[in-house]
Amino acid sequence: MKSVLVLYYSRGGHTARISRAVAEHLAATGHQCDMMHINEAKAEGIDWAKYDVIALGACVLYGSYHKSVFEFVAEHQAQLSAKPASFFSVNVVARNPEKRIPENNKYLQKFIELSAWKPNDVKVIAGKVDYPSWRWYDRMMIQLIMKITDGPTDPKAVIDYTDWEDVKVYAEHLVSLAK
Ligand SMILES: Cc1cc2nc3c(=O)[nH]c(=O)nc-3n(C[C@H](O)[C@H](O)[C@H](O)COP(=O)(O)O)c2cc1C
Structure with missing residues (x-):
């Protein structure tokens, strides 16, 4: 059994729904998964030692991500880099399958460019x-x-x-x- 933490930034609820689907699938397959909005994580703190893997997801808003996403990753760069960790970008340009290839998705590339944390693992998910x-x-x-x-x-x-x-x-x- 592995323990996964899904951190997310969602404005309208869809990225939260994707995070929940990840958590539910992991629970159904015998793993443990917590999910937390980054605002909640900021307020409550995170027990990083509890988790084997971290995922962080954010929705694209006007070509970028909410500034709290960049602030969060800058503050927790050390913890995110210390474990297997993945970033997922949720955007509607990714409705086109070609744009789900990380190299072809400018928003994913933008995150990598602007983020203090450089994720080793990335994913593009089409939003709503x-x-x-x-x-x-x-x-x-x-x-x-x-x-x-x-x-x-x-x-x-x-x-x-x-x-x-x-x-x-x-x-x-x-x-x-x-x-
Ligand atoms: C204000 C706003 C701006 C958006 N800008 C973009 C954009 O520039 N490119 C894009 O592909 N999707 C854009 N989207 C689509 C969102 O990324 C998509 O609806 C996503 O599912 C929203 O996730 P959320 O419900 O977790 O906030 C935008 C959505 C909103 C509401």
């Missing part, structure tokens, strides 16, 4: 378009991005692009990173 839940300004901006990239622009569109079976494969991959 949810126009009705987004504020009008966000909706307009994302419609614009979608227009440029040939994506959905219907303001009523709710499309989950996540490959949930592949999320389970990623969960198993995390366990395989443990020494």
Whole structure:
């Protein structure tokens, strides 16, 4: 049995849902997994010694990640580098399978470039378009991005692009990173 910690930053809840799917699959396959929003981890602290593997996931917002993600990894660079650890980026450009290849995903590359922690293991996961839940300004901006990239622009569109079976494969991959 391995023990995995999934840290995440989620704005609308989808990255949290992906983290939960990882945790549930690991529990169902005989492992232990905790998940924590990075704000919670910051407030409560982390017992790093409890875990064999760490995963950290964040959603892409306007071409980058919330600044608390970069602050968190800078503060915990030593702990993240001391164990097998993986970073996963959640974005809707990854609805295109080509853009799920880390080398082809500019947001994943951006994380590697800007992060103080340089993860050895990375993953790109397609997120969710949810126009009705987004504020009008966000909706307009994302419609614009979608227009440029040939994506959905219907303001009523709710499309989950996540490959949930592949999320389970990623969960198993995390366990395989443990020494
Ligand atoms: C304000 C905002 C900006 C976004 N910007 C981008 C972007 O630049 N590129 C992209 O691929 N996806 C972008 N997305 C899509 C999100 O990454 C996607 O919806 C993700 O599933 C959100 O995860 P969350 O629910 O955990 O916040 C954006 C979403 C929002 C709400």
